[in-house]
Amino acid sequence: MKILFVNTHYFLPQSRGGMANTLDQLCRGLADRGHTPGVLCAFLGSRDMFGLATRARIKVAAMATGIGAAHDAALSYPVWRAWHPVDVLPALAGREQPDIIVAMGGKVVQVIDAARQTGIPLLTQVHDVEFDWHGGDFAHIADVPVVANSQFTADAYRTAFGVDAQVIYPFMPLDQYRTDTHRRVVTFVNPLLRKGFRLGVEIAALCPELPFHFVGAIPDVDETGRELDRGMLALPNLTVEPFRGDMRDVYAQTRVLLAPSQWNEAYGRVINEAQVSGIPVLASTRGGIPEAAQDGGILLPADAPAERWATALRRMWNDETLYADLCAKAVHSASRPQLQAETQLDQHECALEAAINDHRAAHLSGCQLPA
Template identity: 30%
Template sequence: MTSTRPARILFAYPQTLFDVSNGASLLCYSMMQELARRGLQVASIGGGIFDNPSGVARIPNLAEQIAENKDKKLLVNKDYSAGGEIPMTHWFFTGFHSTSWNEITYDESNAFLNEYTQILRTYKPDLVIGYGCDPLCRSMWMEARLFKIPTVYVVVNGNHHHYRFPLHDLVITDSRSTAELYKRTEGLTVTPVGIFINPDIVVAKARNPQTVTFINPAFAKGVAVVARLILMANKERPDIPFMIVESRQKLADALKALRKLGGEIGSAFTNQTFHNIALHPATFNISEIYATTKVLLAPSLWYESWGRVATEATMNGIPVLGSRNGGIPEAIGPGGITLDTPEELGTIDESDKYLTLPSEASCRPWADALYDLYDHSEEWAGKCREAAEANSLKASGDRLMAALAPLLERRAGDADFSRMGSIIYEGDPKDWETAQSK
C-alpha cells in the first residue's frame, strides 16, 4: 500500500539555519520554506554557530534563551512562516559554548551528533539536506546513510575543489555557472536549481529611491572599485548620494588598507576626503535598505556562485551594476548591466589584488554605466520585473522538486529504524536472536 503521508525533509548542519551573515543559510531557510509551502513536512537541526557575530540579528535574544534553558539539550521552535497548517520544526542544540565554528570541542561535536542521530530515529526523514564537509558533518552524512536515508548537498560557492561529495545522492547549486565550474574542473555532476529568496522579507512596501547602495564593503566584494567610483562621482556627479551597508566589514577599515598599484598596503589614501556617503549598520530588515536604493552595486572580485543582493534588488525594481563574475550575471539577468573587472585588478597577484585601488581610466566604463543607470533607473522597471520572475520562488521551487522527486519516491522514512545507525539506544534489539523473538 502506497503511503499518502507528506514527505519529510530534515535540514541538518551544526551552524544555525538562522544565520543572516551566511548566504548559504539564507538560501536554505527560504528553500525549506518553499518546500513547506508545497506540502512537505520540514524540520531542521542546528546550533548557535554563526559565520559572523552580526548573523545573530534574526535571534537577538539567543544568549538569554540558552541561559534560561541551560538544562535542555535541544530547544524546539514551531515555525509557521511558510503558511499553512503544518509548521516547520526547528531543533536548536544548546551545547556549543561559543558562536565560532573554530571553537567547537570534541565533546560538543559528539553531543550534537548524538542528538542528531536521535532525531533521525524519531522524525524519520525521507531526505536529509545540508552542507559541510568537516569531520563532524561527514559523520552526520554517514549516519544518514546508515539509516539508508538519501542525502543532498547544497554547494553555493566555488571552493569545494578538495571534496568529491562521496556521501551524497545529489549535489545541488544555485547557478548554472557553478554547475559548469564543477563539471569543467572536477568532472562532477552538480544540478542547478536557482536561488531562493522570500519576497515578503526583501521587497520594500514603499520606496523613495535616492542612493547608490553597496552592501558589505569587504575586499573580495569589490570595495576598491566602489571607492574609486565614489571619488569619481564626488567630482563628476556630486548630486549622487551613496549608502554603504556595513554587514561584515567597516568602510573606514577597508579604506585604510587599500593600496596604490604597486604600493604598500594602506598607501591608496592619505588625506583623501569622501563626500555624499551614508553608513548603515547590518540589518535583518533588508527591505529598509532597498526602500531608498536607486541603483545597487555588485562589483565582486572573487568567484560568486550567485549574488543574492543583486536578485533582491531586481525584486524591488532596482537596476544593478555588477561584475561578470561567476553567477552574478544570472542573478542580475536583464535587470542591470555587467562589466569586466577593472584592468588592474585582473593583472596583479591573486594574494593582494582585492586591496588595489583601480585607476579612473579602468573604472571609466563603470562610472559611465552607473551614471546612466542612476539617471534612467525608472526605465529599468520592466527588465527588473522580468529578472525577478525568472528567479522567483516558484521557478526555483519547480526545479528543486524535479531534482528531489526520485529520492523522495524511495520513502526512506517508512523503514524500520530500530536496528539502524551507529548508536544503540534503549529499546534497540541487542542482537539478531532478540529481534527475531519479538
C-alpha cells in the same frame, strides 16, 4: 514530507547572509505546501540574550537527552542549534526520523558522512565553489544527488567531480522584495572584502556627488588579519547600517545596486532582489553574477580600475535613456520563470522526492530475495 536541513554555518537570527535567507524562505515555502522542514545549524555563541538563552538550552538538552542541540521556536519551523552540528546529527536524526536529510552549506562532506550512519535518504545543496570549505574531498560524496544554485556552480562541480547537479536558483519569493523606490542612493549589500569592500569605498571616494549606502557587516580586518583603517569609511557621501529585517526599506531608496565582487560568487541573489523593483546593477563578471544579472545592469571585470567603475556608475546615474533601458531589462531579468517561487518550490519537491525514490530503489536492488 519531513525534511531536515543541515547547515554548519550560523543561521537566523545570528546570521543574515544570502544562504541563511534562502534556507529560511525555502523552509517557509515548503511548510506552506504542507511539508515539515527543520534546520540543524551551528551556534555563534552568547553575544546577546538570544545567544545566552541558547547556550543554556544546549547544556540542558545535553544533560536531559544526551544530544547537545538546543531546540527553539525563534522561527516558524523547528531549529536545533549546536556547537558542532555534525557531531549531533546522527542522534538527532535518529530521534526525529526525517524522510530526508539535506546538507546545505558549510562542511557538506562531513555532514553527508555523518548522515550516512542513519540510513536516511540524502541530498546535497551546493551554494559555492570553494571546495576547501567542504570539510573534506567532495568526490567522497559525489554519489549523493546534488542541487546547485546556478549553472556556473553546476558546471564547476561537473568539471571537478563529474557531478551532474540539478540547477535551482536561490529561493527568494520576489514579491516580498518588490517596492516603489525613490532612487536616491547607490546601495552595496553585504560589503565583505571578497565582495569588493575596498573597491566600493574607492568608487564612493571617486564619486563625491553621489550618495552611497553600505548595508551589512563591515569587515574589521583585511585579508592578512590586520585591523582595517575604519577611517576609510569617513566619506561625507557614505552611510553605513546593519542588515534590516525587511530589505524593501533598503531597496526603496536605491537607484543603483553596486556588486563589485572579487571572488567567484556562485550567484548573487541580492541582484534579483533589487531587479524585481526595476533597480539595475553595476557588478563584476565574476562567478555566477552574470547569470543572475543578465542584461539588467552593467558588468565590468573585477580587476577593472576604480576609475572605470566610477565612470560606468555616473553613466547609469546621469543618462536617463540608458537608465530607463536598464531598469526595464532588470524587471525582465527578475521575471524569468526559473526565479518564480512556485516554480522553484516545484523543483525542490521534485529533487527531494527523486532523492528519496533513488535511495529506496538502491536499497531494494541491494536486498537478496530468499530462494
